[in-house]
Amino acid sequence: MHTCFRAVLFLAAALAASARATEVEITGWSLRDGDRVVLLGDTFIEREGQRGFIEAALVAAHPEASLTFRNLGWSGDTVWAESRGVFDPPAKGYARMLAVLKEQTPTVVVIAYGRNEAEKGEVGLDAFRQQLAKLCADVRTAAAGSAGPAGVRLVLVTPHPFETADAESRNAWLARYAAAIRDVAAAEKAGLVDLFADFPPAANPSRRLTENGVHLSDAGYTAVAERFVAACGRPAVTAATSARLRPLVVAKNELFFHRWRPANETYIYLFRKHEQGNNAVEMPRFDPLVAAAEEKVRAAVGGSRPQ
């Protein structure tokens, strides 16, 4: 049953791939002028939004292009959107995530999952692989309207290794999940940033990349951002450029965070909106502020205005 399902997905992916532009390499990928990049993932992506290393590096690495980013990371999340259900089951959170993604009109979607799913070990591996493939398909459908005839370009990311005291056993599992991500990336003809391969687990883990064994330190984000830039075939960005851009990126992301994941959601959109739902009028007022903050990022990198 599972194998059948996967085969159908592979077939669908292959057909879709043959219809897409041939310039997309299986592991390499590129960003173009006008791209709107949406980032999906867990704490790694959520904190990237607050710290801006990857986004600043990618913007700086493409000075000729106008790129915009929308960070939809959510702490503790999985390919089933387990963190996004709020008062509902995760399936509804998953649907909401795709709806928000669609509103962002992405041309590129970066998908960074696998760390939390790997807690389940062997029993969870097949289900993860299938759900990641389903997520890719659902993202393509959701983004069909914004990405033009060639379709949205996907970039899959493998998790960087653990640096916890018990890293050896956990990385053994993470390796299996990283391999599954590579499989899906190949089947989907998606780009890949292979952080698990880029930072081989050490025999005696020291905190090279992380603050607590799991979450990236500034040094970790810097190193990871370099891998993103390299993966899309660009020369490295200087530390000074990144440092100059990051506060602007972070300020923009903070505004966008309040826009798409506002506090008091219960009153603004959910079952108590009959009380304070009138305050929802404030949310679209963040849009021009996000645009203005984005303009500051572009001005700082010296890029052109968007089309």
Place this chain on the structure above:
Amino acid sequence: MIAMNRYVGRCVAVVVACCAAPALAQRGLTDIPLPDPAAELAAMQVADGYEVSLFAADPMISKPLQMNFDPQGRLWVSSSSIYPQIRPGEVADDTVTVLEDEDGDGRADTATTFARGLLMPTAVLPDDRGGAYVANSTELVHLADTDGDGKADARSAVLSGFGTEDTHHLIHTFRRGPDARLYFNQSIYIHSHVETPQGVKRLNGGGIWRFRPESVGLDVFARGWVNAWGHAFDRWGRSLVTDGAGGEGIYYGFPGAAYQAAVGVSRILHGLNPGSPKYCGLEILDGRHLPDDAQGVLVTNDFRANRVCRFRLTEAGSTFTSAKLPDLIHSKRVTFRPIDVKMGPDGAIYIADWYNPIIQHGEVDFRDERRDRTHGRIWRVVAKGRATLPRLDFTKLSPAELLAHLASPEGYARDMARRELAVRGRADVVSAVSAWRAGLTPETPDVERLKLEALWLVQGLDCGSAGDIDAALLREVLASSDPRARAAACRVVPDWADRLEAPVELLASGVDDAAPLVRLEAVRALARIGGERAAALALTAVDHPRDEPLDYAVWLAARELRNAWLPAVLTGRFADDEELGRVVYAVRAAQASEAVPMIVAALAAGRVAEADRVAALECIAELGTAADLRQVFDHVVAETTPAAESHLLLGRLIEAHQRRRLVPAGNLAAITAVVTAGDDARAIRGLEAAAAWRVAAAGDAIAVIARDAARSADVRRAAIGALGGLPGDEPRGVLVAFASSGGEPVVAAAAIAALVPQARDEAARQAASFLAAVTDQPLAEGVVRAFVSVKDGGTALAAALAGSRAAITPQAFAGGLAVISASGRPQPELTSAFEVARPRETVTTAGGPHAITPDQLDGFIELVKTKGDRTRGEAIYKREALKCASCHRIGDHGARVGPNLAAIGAASPLDYIIDSLLHPAKNVKEGYNTLVVQTADGLVVTGIPVSRTDEELVLRDATDRQITIRVADIDEESPGTSLMPAGLVDSLSREELADLVRFLSELGR
């Protein structure tokens, strides 16, 4: 838009009035006193023997949300002007301020802004290294001061993924536990998903987290509560909790416990003071500055009613009893909002006053201009005529001096000494602890508690290495002569289980302890350790008496350890005769139906002890197959079975049908013997069972009972209800005869209601005639409710009303509309049918629908203030026709359908009270939102969710009944409107309405 204009308009009016003359500012909704601290102080009524002074006020601080002292005696305060919601373009720039009373005169001399750039920092706790942990919306951040200038210069997210679905529910109430963990709470609407090095930790709904920063170890300590805004540890490490939206006063918390509103939990514990208002903050008074009668007293804040309250606890079994004492402070100023309380370094009591006329953002608009965003106070309460204590800088003390403070009568000193020792680290402290312990003798005062302090120190200094634990000390405290020390030591065992030899065996004596509180902690510790031996040991607690918290602990252990004991039961390793009582308990707790055949066999073989026999039968009824249920049925109908036992087991068999759709196998005609026998209670259950099982053979007997004037009214009503459940035309014919006989209305109403599920249209025809004659409103309501409780029932009744063309009685009209309104969903057809059939005259002609437009509101408020009479209002409140008390409680009198109104006057502005009376659906208190559930059987249930698990949903309906619905049976569910019918106050004149509002507005004042 209209609402917004209304507020804007009013705010302009207020500004004008304030500028013109302060006295004019007292009108309408804006009875907001001027923010002069001296006037606020003068308005406080303070308990005899105490006096209050101002420690700090705006502009030094504003809008304090939490405060905590550090070992240098400085007070850290987190503040937010952004709450409740950041505005587009507003910079998140909330602050943490450090207050210092340099000259010790009881007034803060300096205020240092330690950090800014924060987003609604709902809690702050100094890290005792110059930095602090701060709750910052989605994250718990650590702020460090690396250059020692008193200002944060480094910020890192320690934990992230906390929900923000409601900003007065954000993580809050930071407290350092005696075990050196950081405890913090989240409230009911929050859903948190936190990645830690030990995996993802999730908590949906309210609860208390506990966190060890050194290892980033995070787990859930307890679940539930609406807003657990207070948490204090007593001298023995026991948790006491308050709820800022619960109504049960002080709660006793222990690992794994669950309380009101816990998500996915089928059983909850309750607070110690049911019928209380809601409380924020919690502190335990002690120390040499305060008089003897204050020692051990709990202080918390009824911020809605502007009161600082006191409680005294008494140990009782595994828990406490709690008695309320007279208030410490009571103010009539609506802006006095005490929200936190802490014992200070000088032995005085410190109270954080959020200072705000508006306390909510669910009911009151986010942008309501009456919200105060700039003021805030810290008050200091001292005992008159008693010297305050000299303040100490704990950071300057040696380990030996710090250890000496563990014997201090001041909780503040003990806490700071423990915290400071934890900061010094193992190298400096471990040998000092050993030396100090060596000096403790049996004659040392308080020696048993001091040994526990030593154990907590070792626990706090644990870095995870094998050598970090002290098994000998643990054993010594586990064997303490004081049960409170033994109980606390049990809690340490699971923390060290990976490094202890045979940790489970260390708990063997605890689970058999003479003191129930020790048994409780031992059972919880065993549940955390897990494994077959731990499970078997935990279940030996079943052999002892259990009060509610202890029984909860065992029940929870049985569920959590299901996979440890169940295989042992199924393979016969855990099934000796003397173990069967424990097995039955565990099987019922964990609903482990796999084990039922073994229990059936043991019962048949006579192996079950007499004391456990009924429980074993209950277990079989709850979890067995139809064939198993038959055995219970045979026992129920046997002449030799005592009536009470038969009654109990019948109840379980009915539940088996409700929950599992299971009916005892075979011919059930023998139920006739039960329904015709003498015992009323058992007969009523028998009638319910006969209907549920559709026992046609009992039909004749039941029809006889229904007609039998010698039987009680309750039995006859149950018989009529049962006829509705029986198959075939005969019972239906009997019901139609009852419905149309023109005899007793009470019989006719019951017969119509019973007909609805089986013969809706016939029932509707009978109902139309009934409603044209009925003069008893509750009977009319019962009939209408029967229709709106089934799918398309309202449509059928509407058609029949239209068909009959007869006017209904005023009582039927009023009752019908009330039922429709309380159904939580619009019934347009039925409503218009009632309007068409409307009687010429209504019940009373006094009021009619009260439309108070925004323009008229100020005038009406004036009427409330000048003419409204509290006593008359109370009499109106108590009128039966208004039904206030049939849904609401004031204190502990009345029903629980709607919110407790004990403090409504203090909590809510007049406009909110008026609005809620006229438009009940507009503002619904949290925890009172309704669900409308339609089941596969066509039933429609509207109610407030009481609990929900994967299997069952329990709703409380408008008649205060709890209704259990199988999740598998739910076809559709949707949010409903308020259970409070619109138009309830229509019968009142304008003056009477003003009296009622006046009465409500004074509740809690």
